[in-house]
Every structure is written in structure tokens, then in C-alpha cells.
Amino acid sequence: MRTDASSKSQLMVRHTYSPAALLRGAVAHHALIWQMITREIATRYQGTFLGLAWALITPLLLLGIYTFVFSGIFKARWPGGENHLDFAFALFVGMILHAFFAECVNRAPSLILGNPNYVKKVVFPLDALPWISLGSALAQLFVSYLVLLAAVLIIHGQLPLTCLLFPLVVLPLVLVALGISWMLAATSVFLRDLGQITGFLNTALLFLSPIFYPLSALPQNIQPLAMANPLTFIIEQSRNVILQGQLPDFQGWAIYLALSLLVAWLGYAWFQKLRNGFADVI
Template identity: 50%
Template sequence: MNPHEIAPSSPMAMVRSAWRNKTIIRKMTVREVVGRYRGSLFGIAWSFFNPILLLVVYTFIFGVVFKSRWGATQSPDHGEFALIIFSGMIVHGLFAECFNRAPSIILSNPNYVKKIVFPLEILPLVSFGAALFHTCVSCIVLLCAIIMIKGAVPLTALLLPVVLFPLSLFTIGCAWFLAATGVYLRDISQVTSILTTIMMFLCPMFYPITAIPEDYRSLLYLNPLTLIIESTRDVLIWGTLPSFAHLATYFMLSLVVACTGFWWFQKTRKGFADVL
């Protein structure tokens, strides 16, 4: 890499960078995941304990204490409500972890900016890889819980990667944009945490979308998490096919967000060293 070259910012450059640096991304992702639990008694096993404990709490609170029903569901038995909530929180957690951390990615790694020639554009990918690992662990816990509570996992669960892929592109695009902007505008890290909290309550995570008056339901779909949460429940819990037309539209919009975020990151990266 020549540090004086203009960083390529085309969609093909985005793909080439990820492919060319795939080994670095993999090793740094493993290091980040392991480093998060370094020094703890149970180590990486906490990545399994945390979602299990959350699921147990949700099952007890919603299934036993409140005996909650989801929409027109007649029976609150077997903690199905907890599964519904947990599946939504998995999707939100994948997005929120990357979105909240993105503004500080460059700021927390000044040595990569100042002292060595490093492909900075992979740092958001590393952060996403770590978040994806925890999402996969949570999905394994959820699938085991579905087997225990409902008896079997629907065959449509195989479509979960198809459902999550557009959200992954969208999240990475946002991470690139926020990572670059956070270098110049430090207050943005305060805004992202508030925004992800608002997004959590303005999507059908704790309530069915049918609970919203029909005139306002379309507004919930402006939230990028709504379609993915609904589709995740379709394939994992209800055993129905998602709307592939809506997912295709979401994918195209996510691709635009990813390309735009990468373009912004590459165009602004030359000023990182001066600001840091």
C-alpha cells in the first residue's frame, strides 16, 4: 500500500479490499472475541452463558409471571413469547453492537493510523465479525430453545442467512460512515446509543406489528430493523417463508448504503492522522 495514493472507493474496491485482507480480518476478529473475555474465569464460554441467561429470564418473566400472549395467540404456554422477544433482540443486538461502536473504531486505534500502513477500512469489518460471532451463538441458543419448547425447528430456519445478509450489508455501510465521521465529530458516539434505543422501541420487538393502527404501520417499516425482525420470526418460529420481494428491495437499498459508506470512509481517511 502506498499511503500517498488516493484510496480507491468504488464498489469493486470494497469487495477487493475485503477479499485481499480476509486473513487479517479473520485473525483480528478472533483476537477481538477472545480478548473480550480474557482474564475471566469462564473465558469465551460467557458468550454462551449470556444468551442462555437472557432466554431463561425472558421465559420466566413473560411466560410464567405475565403469561403474555403474542397478538391473537390463544395460549401463552411454553414460553413462546420469550422466543419471539429473544429472536427480535438477536437482530437488534447485531445491528446495535456495530452501530454503537463504529464512531470510536478509528479513535481507539490511533497506531494503525499514524505509525503503520494499515488497511483501515477493515476495522469496521472486524467489529462486525465479532458481533456476528455473538449473534451466531445466540442463534444456536435460540434454536435449542425452540426444539425444547416447540419440539422441532422449522425447515425454513435454513433461510436465516438469507434474511440476515441484507441487514449485514446495511450495518457495515453504517459502520464505515460512522467510523469516518466519528473521527471529525466526536459527539456522534453519544447520538448512536440514543438512536439504537429509539429504534428498539419503534420496531415490533416487544409487540406485534398488528398492535399498531393500520394507518401507522408503514411508518414502522422505515425502521431498518422491522422487516428483518419480522422475517427472522417467520423463518425461525412461525415456519413460514419471508417476503422475498421485500428482502430483495432491502438488499438493493443496503447495497447502496454499503457502497456509500465505503466511499465516504475512503474519501475522508486521508485526514484521520491530522485530526488524531
């Protein structure tokens, strides 16, 4: 009994919620986070014949399917696009961003529940788990981005210089995904139904986001409501910098960045507030 009480008292650590603590944690554990990201990526394709090549093959196959269906069969044309292939490119931009966000959200509820051995280890930084999940999703997003650039270069013979701004455009979405991951990872320990709900919400988000259609296709009175969707602004601006050669809306981006920083901090603070109760429930 004395040993159990001692272990429990060790787990009851006072955690800080400040933004500075968030940054300190990421910097202090960056080596561990990077090591676990690379291990997770390698494990994902472990045992397959083609190994890490699947990270490149999968987006290539998807882009090929989108091109065949929407350009070859439906003859769909994106507003402002030069040819039918531009519809596939515009669709691909939306799909890879949704896939990135959906992977982070879908995995978040199991980050703590799926690693109970980490909860018992006082020395393990549990708040690093969402960083690891985020890094794995970012790696796939980066590969898909390179596949898209290669396809655009082959079809159009050139790339706009603004495509280099894509990482900057996506930054607010990355922070939102991180904040939501912290929230879901902590809350799902006590409310395990979240793991079932997130899958449905991501499917709904697929059709509620301007992936299969541009934002301009929506009625004017609906567009402000659509902007509340965390994917809408990023998808639209990503298409502008990659496909249209246009600079992003820096004013809108700055507002989104400020809100995303708030979401990231709130998610981290919520995680820190609940983490002392993980061991009691798990």
C-alpha cells in the same frame, strides 16, 4: 520537517470508491480480518473464569429471564403463538437482532479514534476495522441463534426447515450495519459527538422496533413508516422463518437487499473520501 512532509505525503493516498474496490479490499485482507476477529473475541473474555463459555451463557440467561418474566409472571401471549413461551421466543428474536445492530453502531465511532496507531501505518487497511467489528457482533448473534433453536426444539419437539433461511434473511441488515459503521467511523473523527448520540439512538430504536410487539399491532397508517426502520422487516421475517415455519417475503427481501448494498457502498465511499484527513485530526 522533511521527514514529516514525507510521512504526510505517504498518508495522502488516492483511494478508490467503487463497489469492486470494496470487494477487493475484503478479499485481499480476509486473513487479517479473520485473525483480528478471533483475537477480539478471545480478548473479550480473557481473564474470566469461564472464558468463551460466556458467549453461550449470556444468551441462555437472557432467554431464561424473558421466559420467566413474560411467560411466568405476565402470562403474555404472542399473536399466533401456541403458548406463553412463544412470546419469550418472539421477544428474543427481536432482542438479539437489535443487540447485533446496536453493537456495530455503538462501536463504530471509536474504531478510528480508538486505534490512532493504525492511522499512522500506511500499510494497515483502515477500512478493515468495520469488518472486524461486524465479525465479532455476528459471532455473538450466531451463538444466540443456536440457543434459540435449541430452546424451540426442546419446547416444541421440532424445528421448521425454514429456520435454515435465517442467515439469508439477516444478510441485508448485515450490509446496512457495515455501511453505517463505515460512515460513523469516518465522520466521528471530525465530529466526536457522534459517540454520545449513537447510544441514545440505539435505545430509541429498541422501543421503535417491533421487538416487544408485532408489526401488526401498529395502526395501519403507521406501519409503512415503521418499515423505514432498518430492523423492522428483518425482525418480522426472522420470526416467520424461525418460529412460524413460513418462507420469507422474497420480494421485500430483494428490495431491502438492493437498498442495503447501496448503503454499504455509500458508507465505504464516504470512508474512503475522508480517510486521508484522519492523520491530520488524530
